[in-house]
Amino acid sequence: MAVAKRQPMDRIRNLLNAGHRIFGENRVQEAQTKWPDLREEYPDIELHLVGPLQTNKVPEAVALFDVIQSVDRTKLAAKLGEEMTKTGKSVRLMVQVNTGEEAQKSGIAPSSLGELISYCHETAPLKVEGLMCLPPLVDEPTMHFALLAKLAREHGLPALSMGMSADFEQAVHFGATHVRVGTALFGPRDESRK
Numbered sequence: 228m229a230v231a232k233r234q235p236m237d238r239i240r241n242l243l244n245a246g247h248r249i250f251g252e253n254r255v256q257e258a259q260t261k262w263p264d265l266r267e268e269y270p271d272i273e274l275h276l277v278g279p280l281q282t283n284k285v286p287e288a289v290a291l292f293d294v295i296q297s298v299d300r301t302k303l304a305a306k307l308g309e310e311m312t313k314t315g316k317s318v319r320l321m322v323q324v325n326t327g328e329e330a331q332k333s334g335i336a337p338s339s340l341g342e343l344i345s346y347c348h349e350t351a352p353l354k355v356e357g358l359m360c361l362p363p364l365v366d367e368p369t370m371h372f373a374l375l376a377k378l379a380r381e382h383g384l385p386a387l388s389m390g391m392s393a394d395f396e397q398a399v400h401f402g403a404t405h406v407r408v409g410t411a412l413f414g415p416r417d418e419s420r421k
C-alpha cells in the first residue's frame with residue numbers, strides 16, 4: 228500500500244498513472260480533500276485508513292475508506308458497527324495492536340486483544356480480517372512483527388499489516404500481507420503540513 232499522507236498530488240497521480248491502486252492515509256480530514264475526486268477518475272482505488280480514528284469522525288471514515296486498520300477500542304468498534312448498519316456501507320477492518328505497549332501510541336495492548344476481537348465479532352458485530360502494528364522507533368522491528376504474526380495466528384486472522392519504508396522487507400519475511408510504504412515510493416513528505 229502506498230501511504231500518501233502529506234504528499235503532493237502530482238506524485239500521487241504518477242503512481243495512479245503507473246497502475247497503482249492501493250493507498251493509505253493517516254488522517255480522515257486530509258484524505259477527504261484528495262480522494263473523493265480521484266475516485267471519480269479511478270473507481271477501482273482501494274483506500275485504507277492507517278491513522279487513529281476518533282469516534283466523532285466515524286461517519287466520514289466509513290463513507291470514505293474501504294479498509295480501516297486502526298480499530299483499537301470497543302467504543303470505536305461499537306460506533307463503526309452502528310454506522311455500517313445505518314448506512315449499509317461495509318468497511319473491512321483490522322485491529323491495531325500496540326505491540327510495544329507505548330503509553331502515547333494508539334492500539335490495543337496485546338493482553339486485551341482477545342477481548343476486543345470477541346467484542347467485535349459478537350457484540351458490534353463486525354468482521355475483523357487482520358492486525359496492524361507500528362513498532363516503537365527505537366526497537367528492532369522484527370520482534371514486533373513476530374509478535375503480531377503470532378497474535379494473528381492465535382486468533383485465526385489472515386491479514387497482517389506491518390512494515391514501512393525502512394523495514395518492509397523484514398515484515399514480508401515475517402508474513403506481512405500488507406506493507407505500508409510512504410517515503411520509499413513517493414520521496415520525503417512535506418513536514419511543514421500537519
Ligand SMILES: *Cc1c(COP(=O)(O)O)cnc(C)c1O
Nearest residue numbers: 230253277391392407408409410
Ligand atoms: C506514515 C505512515 C507509514 C509510512 O511511513 P514511511 O516511513 O514513509 O514508509 C506507514 N504506516 C503508518 C501508520 C503511517 O502513519
